[in-house]
Amino acid sequence: MFIVETKDLTKKYGRITAVDGLNLRIEEGDIFGFLGPNGAGKTTTILMLLGLTEPTSGSAYVAGHNATREPLEVKSITGYIPEKVGFYEDLTAAQNLVYTARLNGLSDGLANKRAAEALDIVGLPRAAERNVSEFSRGMKQRLAVADILIKQPKIAIMDEPTSGIDPEGIVQVLDLIAKIAKETNMTIVMSSHQLYQVQRICNRVGILMDGRLVAEGLLEELSREAMGGVQFRIEIKLTEITQAIVEAIKQISGVLSVEQSPSGLTINCSEDLRPQIAKKIVDTGGLMVEMKIQSYALEDIYLKYFREG
Amino acid sequence: MRGLVAIFDKELADYLISWRGIILFAVALLVTVVAIYGPAGALVNIREQLGEPTQFGQTQFVFLNLFTTSGEGSYAFLFFITMFIVPIVGIVLGFDAINREKNSGTLSRLLSQPIYRDTVFNGKFLAGIVTMAIMLTSVVLLVAGLGMRSIGVPPSSEEALRLFLFLALTTLYGSFWLGLSMLFSVLFERVATSAMASIAIWIFFLLYTLTGFIPNAVANMRVPLSDTPATQELIRYATVQIAATRVSPIYLFQEAMYVLLAPGTRTATEYLQIYASGAEWQPGPLPLSQTMITIWPHLVTFVAIAAVFFGVSYYRFTREEIRST
Structure with missing residues (x-):
């Protein structure tokens, strides 16, 4: 069974269609990266999954519960970090968490215990008694992670969890999410328009463009599919380019194409063939000045979809 | 829940x-003390009354005079409470209830917990009512205590009961203002807008009640008086005028509370009936049951208006999209 499933989910605001017949499926235990540029409909989809807004048509299910008709069942197993997450500034971190715990029906004793544990996990044990107004953006984001841990959800939905924090904070938050996913086997849905972040921790991605899902699948699968098997691009500079060298490289198995340019050669291949290519060049009598490898990142796939629109 | x-x-x-x-x-206590212990305060008047001969058993409600009598240069406690304190407290407690949480991004988090949206609204509303009840009770007890020391007359059991009813009904009146300002906090995104809207409504009705300008205009329009108006004409004029004045929730409540706390007074309609009948008698104090019957329509009106506020707030709030931006 899929933990998240949407059926022709559509949301219209007046004439604008924010989400257009979305059929999304997320399996239990996945770390799902929900990619798309600003305004692609990521947040709207998330709001519909949580019953925070009603779909115009279609339906969304979380763990088999209809998000519009049974929002309470959905919310009791779902942790949500909104894009601009806020806390009660005049309360301490621990008080904020205990409030969430009490809203989830936990007894006071259990609420205090879980709050302390959650703050430990996110690395804020010493900030427990400090007012949230003293927190940096990065600390608030980690507190938001603690806030969902406290209800021990089956699935966590995070809307741009890294927006507005510094690079070091981003790494901390991402590693924290990855660690939690690994330790608790929680399903995680994370939306982002930052590719490398999704790449860093997600195993599955869905790319949303103008309210439609344009690509969805495992990360490697997706890149193979999208780029026709090309995985790596190797750029080399030579003192002199001869036809013999080009022919020799073409014969290495795994090389898909060789492009020649005034400055050097660009080789597309399905695996990392640097040693073989270097050897071939030396064998053919060429002199290599520089060699660079670039793995096809999700970015290229993403940009490809971007351009095709 | x-x-x-x-x-x-x-x-x-x-x-x-x-x-x-x-x-x-602090403000409520300060105003209370000023109202009671003003330079030419109400206490002087009440002490003078104590010495006057009893008429229609008036003296049995001497203690309640503390709340309804005004001194020179100051207003009566009841006037202060209904005109200023309760509306302001109700507005201040509610004007940012929902939109502040929306703006600070806590509402998204709150509503992603397994609770119904109306529970959020109800919880805030109840907390506001309890705060007002605590506040009004302490203010009334303070006035009663200070008054008792000064005039040396303890309240009778009926007076105590009337005071208790006054407290309960004033809390209801406060929840009317609380409901209004919370409605605006649902309707308007910005805290400043909802605050201004609530205050504007209060000031409008304050001036409406104090100046009587609009009720007079309405009455002039409906019943144009001739130069030498007949009694019947005057009564018709006054009837329209009273009805128009009662549009103001402030007046409506004040009238009911004067009847409750000063059992010798009547509603404007009844005074008009006495006048129309040509009788020359002064009304005596009403028993509590009759007081309640007299002010019952006022109270029902309040509950009805509050219910409308609630209905609109619920409708808007439960269907709204909660986005954290």
């Missing part, structure tokens, strides 16, 4: 511990 207790606890603590709560209490 899952989560109601949690929300109620948090909001009540917010109201009572925050600067907002402390300032409200």
